[in-house]
Amino acid sequence: MKAAWYEAFGKPEEVLKVGEWKTPSPGHGEVKIRLQASGVNPSDTKKRAGANPALLDLGPVIPHSDGSGIIEEVGSGVPSSRVGERVWTWNAQYGRQEGTAAEFVCIPSQQAVWLPDNASFEAGAMMAIPAMTAHRAVFADGDVSGQNVLITGGSGRVGYYAIQWAKYFGANVIATASSNASIQECKKAGADLVVGHPSEEVNKEILDFTGGAKIDRVVEGDFGANLLPVLDVIKTSGVIASYSSMTDMNPSIPFVRMMFMDLTMRLVLVYAMPDEAKADAIEDITEFLSMDRLDNRVAESYTLDDIAKAHLSIENGGNNGSVIVNI
Structure with a gap:
């Protein structure tokens, strides 16, 4: 699959790479998502810059925790009925090496939340953080x-x-x-x-x-x-x-x-939000997205090839809305 990653800390244009990465397969309790959009947040740029020095101890990192796409495959223990479901992700790269700046991501099923048909994938990529x-x-x-x-x-x-x-x-x-x-x-x-x-x-x-x-x-x-x-x-x-x-x-x-x-x-x-708080937020987000009651702003959109520019945009600040990488 095509993905972006970094294997050293530093400036986005110096350390972010784009190329071929092994396509993941879902494990027990996981879903495999074909990503459509990846949200860039300050926590992503800070981690890439070295805010967590131990992050690279286990190897290179595909950044970004927020994203959205379509479930393409499920692991054991996950209902096959989830295949084809539009979803958004939370904590995709938290405590893990592979986030949403890629064509595919595998995450625990509960971290893939149903995205109503009326909500865009770009909107889905800003629901988590x-x-x-x-x-x-x-x-x-x-x-x-x-x-x-x-x-x-x-x-x-x-x-x-x-x-x-x-x-x-x-x-x-x-x-x-x-x-x-x-x-x-x-x-x-x-x-x-x-x-x-x-x-x-x-x-x-x-x-x-x-x-x-x-x-x-x-x-x-x-x-x-x-x-x-x-x-x-x-x-x-x-x-x-x-x-x-x-x-x-x-x-x-x-x-x-x-x-x-x-x-x-x-x-x-x-x-680090408690599970109950996450569940409450997800319930309200689902209801409000379904009713078109949330105004979801896209400040800038980039391709995966231009992910360094997306990170730089977040670091420069002044965006009235989210910065999205379209996959």
């Missing part, structure tokens, strides 16, 4: 109906889905954005108010909008950069659910202040 992360961040600490929810970086891949999840389930959604284009993206997703990044002035706008009520839950895309201004606007016993801290990867926290506010600080990683 972007949509599931957002679902976990929004709902991990209970119902958001009637709550004031602040979503920082609302035009980003995760933030955009977080706005949609929170709004569809009855929250008053406030999003932050840094440009006119990003503001429009947040409004398109359904945000009730869009403001600049957290600051004293922005907090005043937020509290004016809520009538003085503080924020119940924060979905945080840059924890270290935003924590202090967020503490001025979140209520006592509120929740900060963060999935990233890019500006400061090892931030310090004002522990005593946060303790006296009885805050919950939740760190979200889609790879």
